Every structure is written in structure tokens, then in C-alpha cells.
Amino acid sequence: MAPYPFSAGDKSFPQRQWYIAAWSQEVVSAPLMRKLLGHEIVLYRTAAGQVTAVSGLCPHRRMPLASAQIVDDQLICPYHGAAFDAEDRCASLPFQSKIPGAMRLKSFVVEERAPFIWIWGGDPASADMTCLPDTTSLTAPGGNMVLSGFGLKHVRARSQLLLENLFDKSHISFTHPVTLGIRTTSDGPQQSPEVIDRHNYLAFHHLSPMRAPDATMRAFFPDIGPFMRVEYRAELFGVGLVNAAGTECISCDGNGACLTVAGRMNFLHGITPETDRTTHYFMAVSRDFAPENEDYTALLGERNRLVADEDIKVLEAIEPYLDTADARDEPNFVTDAAAIRVRRRIEKLLRAEALVPLTDLPTPAETV
Ligand code: FES
Ligand SMILES: [Fe+2]
Numbered sequence: 198m199a200p201y202p203f204s205a206g207d208k209s210f211p212q213r214q215w216y217i218a219a220w221s222q223e224v225v226s227a228p229l230m231r232k233l234l235g236h237e238i239v240l241y242r243t244a245a246g247q248v249t250a251v252s253g254l255c256p257h258r259r260m261p262l263a264s265a266q267i268v269d270d271q272l273i274c275p276y277h278g279a280a281f282d283a284e285d286r287c288a289s290l291p292f293q294s295k296i297p298g299a300m301r302l303k304s305f306v307v308e309e310r311a312p313f314i315w316i317w318g319g320d321p322a323s324a325d326m327t328c329l330p331d332t333t334s335l336t337a338p339g340g341n342m343v344l345s346g347f348g349l350k351h352v353r354a355r356s357q358l359l360l361e362n363l364f365d366k367s368h369i370s371f372t373h374p375v376t377l378g379i380r381t382t383s384d385g386p387q388q389s390p391e392v393i394d395r396h397n398y399l400a401f402h403h404l405s406p407m408r409a410p411d412a413t414m415r416a417f418f419p420d421i422g423p424f425m426r427v428e429y430r431a432e433l434f435g436v437g438l439v440n441a442a443g444t445e446c447i448s449c450d451g452n453g454a455c456l457t458v459a460g461r462m463n464f465l466h467g468i469t470p471e472t473d474r475t476t477h478y479f480m481a482v483s484r485d486f487a488p489e490n491e492d493y494t495a496l497l498g499e500r501n502r503l504v505a506d507e508d509i510k511v512l513e514a515i516e517p518y519l520d521t522a523d524a525r526d527e528p529n530f531v532t533d534a535a536a537i538r539v540r541r542r543i544e545k546l547l548r549a550e551a552l553v554p555l556t557d558l559p560t561p562a563e564t565v
Contacts, residue, residue, distance in 0.1 A: 200473060202357060202524035203544050206551035209355050209473040210234070211543065213319035213550060215329050216437040217467035217479050220347055221311040224248050228272065230263035232471050234318045238305060239263065243270045248309050249283045250316055251302040272302075312336065312344055312481065313438075313467070328397055330434035335463045336483055342461070346482040346498025352509050354516035356437075356470040357543065359478060362508055363441040363466055364401070364431050364539050367532035372511055376504045390535070399542060400432040401535050407453040414446065417486055418459040422448040426455065433539060436546065439466040460486035464501060474516065480505055 200209035218233055219240055229240045230253045237253035239262045251272070253262050260276035267273070271280040271288055278291040279300060287300035306317040306324040310332065317324040336342050352359060362368070369377050390401040405427040414421060428445040446459040467479030482497045529537060548555055 198521075198523065200355070201519040201522045202361075202527075202540055203547055204523075204525060205544070205553040206547045208547055208550070209357060210470045211318070211436055211546040211550055213317075213323055213325065213328075214436045214546065215308070215315040215317055216435075216469040217313050217477075218250065218307060218316035218469070219314045220349070220479065220481075221309060221314055222347070224314055226267055228253075228263055228265050228267065230261060231477070233316060233477070234470055235472055236303075236305070237261070238316070239265070239272065240307070240314070241267055241272070243283055247283070248307050248314055250305040250307045251281065251285050252304075255279060256299055256301065312347075328435060330397060330438055332434060332438065335434075335440055335465060341485050341488075342463075342483040343485070343488040343494070344481055344483045345494045346480065346501050348480045348498070348502055348505070350478040350480070350502075350505055350509060351471070352476040352478050352512060353474070354476060354509070354512040355474050355519070356468050356476040357540070358512045358515060359466070359468045359476055359508070360433070360436075360439065360539055360543070361536035362512060363439045363468075364433075364535040365533065366431075367530065368511070372507050373504055376500055376507060392538075394538075397435050398433065399539065400430060402428060402430050404428050404447075407449055414459075418446065418448070420448075421446070421459050422450060422456055424449040424451060424453070425459065426453070431535060433542070436543060437468050439468065440464060441466060460484065462486075462497075478505060478509070 199205050199207065212234070216234060219229060219231065223229055224240045224242050226242050231238055231240065238250050239253040240248060240250045242248055254260065255262060255274040255276065257274070257279060258276060260274055262272055262274060264275050265272040270283050273280050279287050280289045281302050282288045285302040285304035287296050290296060304321065306321045308315045308329060313332065315329060336344060390403040393400040407424045407426050409423065410421050410425045414425060426447045426449055428447060429442065430440060432440040440463045442464050445461050448456045448459045450456055462482065462484040465481045465483065469477040469479065471477050480501055482501055487493055545555060
């Protein structure tokens with residue numbers, strides 16, 4: 198049976214895609230060992246600043262290279278001293294000149310686009326730069342976005358649960374009543390969101406009703422007009438980066454017409470499979486207002502971590518029951534439409550990799 202929630206293939210995430218391997222600042226001139234996409238991997242930075250990713254177990258006796266020394270850009274195995282260069286080759290052995298052919302590490306394709314280090318999950322020859330997400334809108338529109346609240350959590354649940362959860366607003370009142378507040382049905386979007394669906398990018402946008410800015414908004418944006426609206430966005434970049442609950446505070450005139458964007462804030466969620474059943478959850482916040490307000494920076498980061506913990510608790514409770522689950526047996530609510538659209542997008546990629554036809558994709562939730 199296909200891994201939940203998919204209906205074909207035997208993988209729970211697409212392999213030939215880009216995923217976040219690390220934050221830029223995590224990778225230095227010492228090994229960072231992390232299991233990514235089912236592989237034990239060591240990441241490190243060469244003297245020239247280039248990020249390198251190779252398999253993290255020495256082929257001789259499986260010594261983890263997490264504690265390897267790096268000398269002249271070479272990883273030195275801490276068990277018997279084999280030296281591996283940045284191209285994954287064994288360059289030297291301490292006690293013999295002949296190097297066995299199997300003394301190689303596997304290298305992985307990585308691409309640094311700060312603050313992210315991306316890794317290609319397929320074999321190196323298949324690396325496709327057209328699938329690398331363009332994240333400039335999240336981190337540097339106009340060059341004035343402030344990034345903060347960097348975090349990484351380990352989740353004992355499959356990556357698809359985290360992805361879909363980030364496109365499901367209907368759980369907020371029940372999973373996050375204190376951190377995000379109770380929402381009534383009248384708080385939610387009254388109209389269907391605008392959907393943007395293109396290669397490597399899927400987004401849902403909606404504008405809140407017009408309201409007068411409260412004291413907090415006026416403090417942040419002294420020039421804001423008499424009314425404001427908030428644009429809520431849920432965006433999927435590639436298959437592993439979500440900007441959810443992103444907001445733009447938009448100053449409006451009395452007729453609700455948008456005048457200017459007063460401020461932008463993004464909540465970044467990097468979802469990278471560790472294995473078929475566990476996930477690395479990267480998080481950060483970016484905003485283009487009040488950069489000097491350290492209290493606000495700290496508050497945003499802390500609230501983001503608390504919200505993530507609440508989601509993780511729910512998803513880890515569900516995961517143990519999924520090995521025998523078939524999503525085709527599940528009812529869907531109207532509010533599941535965005536998450537189901539994400540699921541179908543991932544499933545299409547999985548089917549393409551498994552060479553399974555698209556013809557019998559399950560009925561989308563929008564029609565339920
Ligand atoms: S385990 Fe690495 S050289 Fe022996
Ligand atoms: Fe949540």
C-alpha cells in the first residue's frame with residue numbers, strides 16, 4: 198500500500214526535489230552531521246566558503262564523520278585516519294598508498310541561497326535548478342527584510358502531515374487557542390482565496406475585511422490611513438518551504454481601496470524529510486518594519502516556537518496510526534481544500550517519479 202496519504206508509489210516524499218538541509222549559519226568549517234531524506238549526511242564549509250555535502254559514514258567501518266577533523270578542506274576519519282577531499286574521493290590513507298575503489302563518500306548537490314542551504318534529493322546528475330525555489334520575496338524585497346527567530350525542531354511524523362497542516366486554518370482555534378487565539382467563523386475568509394498555481398509555486402491569498410487600525414498597528418505604522426486590511430498568504434515554494442500566516446498590513450482609504458503596504462511579515466517553515474516517518478522542521482520570521490524592536494523580535498520567535506510545538510504534538514499523536522491508513526477512506530471538509538490541493542501536487546510528483554499514471558488521482562476535496 199502506498200504511504201499515507203498517497204494512493205500510488207512507495208515513497209512518502211518526492212526525491213528529485215530541493216529541500217532545506219540547514220540554515221546558512223549552521224554550516225561552518227566543522228562537520229554538521231544530519232540525516233536528510235533518508236541519508237546520513239555531513240555538511241561543512243571549505244576554506245573558500247563553499248558548502249559541501251557528502252555521506253556521513255566512513256565506508257571502511259561506518260565511523261560517523263560528525264567528529265571528523267577538517268584539514269586543508271579534507272575530512273579526516275576519526276577512526277583510522279582516511280582523508281576525503283571535498284569531491285568525495287579518498288585522497289590518502291595513513292598506512293598504504295593503494296586506495297581501494299570503494300573508499301569513496303557519496304556526494305550530494307547543495308546550493309546556498311542565504312539563509313537557506315538547499316540539497317537536491319535525487320542523484321547529482323538529475324539536479325534541476327529550475328525546481329530551486331525563488332525565495333527573494335520572503336527574505337529581501339527591497340533589501341530591508343529582517344530575519345529572526347531561527348529554529349529547528351525534530352518531528353516524529355511524516356513530512357506530508359506538516360505540509361498539509363500549514364495549509365489548514367481550521368485547526369487554529371482548537372490546536373492554538375492561546376498562542377493564536379480563538380477564531381470564530383466570521384473571522385475567517387468569507388470569500389474563496391485567490392489561488393496562484395504555477396511551476397514550483399502554489400499560493401492562496403485572501404484579504405481580510407477592512408477595519409480601523411488598533412493602537413498596536415498605529416504604533417508600528419504611524420502613517421497608516423484611517424483603515425487597513427491584512428492580506429493572508431499561504432505559499433508553497435517547491436515542495437519543502439511554506440510561508441504560512443504571512444501577512445501584509447495594507448493601508449486603505451474609506452472605500453476599502455488599498456493605498457500602500459504598511460508592513461510585511463513572513464513566517465517561514467522549512468519541511469525536510471529526515472526519513473519516511475520523521476521530519477526536520479526549520480522555522481524563522483522575516484519582517485520589514487520595526488527592525489530595532491528587539492522585544493518584538495523575541496516575542497515573534499518565541500510565539501512561533503510555541504505554535505510549532507502545539508502542531509508537533511498533534512501530528513506526532515496521529516503518526517503512529519498511519520501505517521495502515523488509506524486516505525481514500527477519509528471524509529474531507531470544505532476547509533480541507535487547500536491542504537488537499539497541496540497533497541495532489543505532491544502526489545503528482547511522486548507518481549511521475551514512480552512512473553504511475555495520473556489518471557486515477559482521488560477525487561479532490563473541493564468537490565466533496
Ligand atoms: S572507519 Fe574510517 S578509516 Fe576506518
Ligand atoms: Fe498549526
